[in-house]
Amino acid sequence: MERRQWIAPDGSGRLSVTRDGREVQPSGVFATGGLAAPFITVTEVEAVGAELRAWNPRGLPAVAVKAFGQVWKLQVVPPALQHGLVLHLAGFSGLFAGSLRDRPGVVAVGYIDEVRHHRQMLVFDARTGGLTSTEDAALEGSTLPVPIPSTFSETEWVDSGYCSTTTGSP
Incomplete structure (x- = not known):
């Protein structure tokens, strides 16, 4: 789809x-x-953090990773907002970061939910820092009816930008 x-x-x-x-x-x-x-229209680091804390009042790393992806799904993310999003995400413990062997030129940041046996990943272009995809996977112990391990949700960004009509492309 x-x-x-x-x-x-x-x-x-x-x-x-x-x-x-x-x-x-x-x-x-x-x-x-x-x-x-819920568009985030502010770009100052503190203001971006305040908006994201309102989305995640309990301060859960899994919600922070999900919220990061949601912002990218809902709006174009200019560099100043991207900066605030990344700094906010960096404040959470329990996240992992690294490269992906099967995808050169990208860096992944993720979280493993030990209770649900679920991994959430944000995949970034190593050159631009832009989000290229999000991925949710079921791990050993998951109750989802899928082979383990298995990606059960993935979003990839092909293009993002501003345009003046709803018929054009950025």
Whole structure:
């Protein structure tokens, strides 16, 4: 499945979701509030941290990793916001970082949930620091009905940017 989205800070925009080359639901044009999303419009490091702490009041590393990916899914992330997001994430203990053998040129940051036997990873372009994908995997001991280990959710960014219409590409 491929998803393309154009979302304005007022929650208006367009979704194009395709499966096997055909547009499927929830594709469409949405009026103000129809695609409501918690945009982060501040870029100062302290203000970004404050917004993210509101999303994660218990300060859980798993929620921090998930929130990081959500911000990238919902909006274009300019360098100043990216800086604040990364610094906020760096404040959590229990995260791991490293390179991926099967993907040269990337760096991964992740968290292993020992209770749910689940790994969350954020994969970054080592050159630009931009998020290229998120991945959720079931590990040994997981109760998910999938082979172990197994990736059960992955999002990859092909393109991200600003455009003046909901019909163009960045």
